[in-house]
Each structure stands twice: as structure tokens, then as C-alpha cells.
Amino acid sequence: MAEITFGKDFPFTAEGEIREFHVTREDKEYVWHCDAEDREIEVLNGEGWQFQYENCLPYHLKVGMIFDVPQGEYHRLIKGYNNLTCRVIKNG
Numbered sequence: 001m002a003e004i005t006f007g008k009d010f011p012f013t014a015e016g017e018i019r020e021f022h023v024t025r026e027d028k029e030y031v032w033h034c035d036a037e038d039r040e041i042e043v044l045n046g047e048g049w050q051f052q053y054e055n056c057l058p059y060h061l062k063v064g065m066i067f068d069v070p071q072g073e074y075h076r077l078i079k080g081y082n083n084l085t086c087r088v089i090k091n092g
Contacts, residue, residue: 016090017088017089018085018087019086019087020085021079023080023083030077030078030079031076032054032076033076034071039068039088039089040066040089040091041069042065043062043063043085046061046086049084051067051078054075061084
């Protein structure tokens, strides 16, 4: 499983793509999938959202959290109470 840290341990960076995940989207939008490259995710905003790796229990996402999603590892988001905003840095 990937290491999870919080933003205060890392300097702010303008790199990456800002992505917003909408709470109003249908559940079918948040399905199990894997990515073609490694990604580093920083949670910028959102409440009640959860992230789950395959064969692991989901965990709550908190503002400032930074975590890695390895290439080819299945994962999914579980919707929260409001929109989720993340910085996504692709590594590969």
C-alpha cells in the first residue's frame, strides 16, 4: 500500500492538474479502475470522501493529505458530502 502523509510536511507546489469530483455525479462515475502511470494526489478540499485500494478497507480523505496511487493498482473513490478537489501529479 502507498505511504500517506499530510501537506504540512511538503512544500506547496504549483505542479499538477487540479481535478474536481462532483458529489452530484451518479455512483457509476466512481468505479474501480487503474491508471496508466503513477500518480501523487493531494487533497485540497472536500468532506466525507473515501479512497479505497483493491483488497483494502477504504479510508477517509482529509484536506492536506498526500498519497500515491501506483500504476496498474485498482482503486476507487467513495462519494462524500460536497465536491472533492485534488491536485493530481502524474509520474510516468
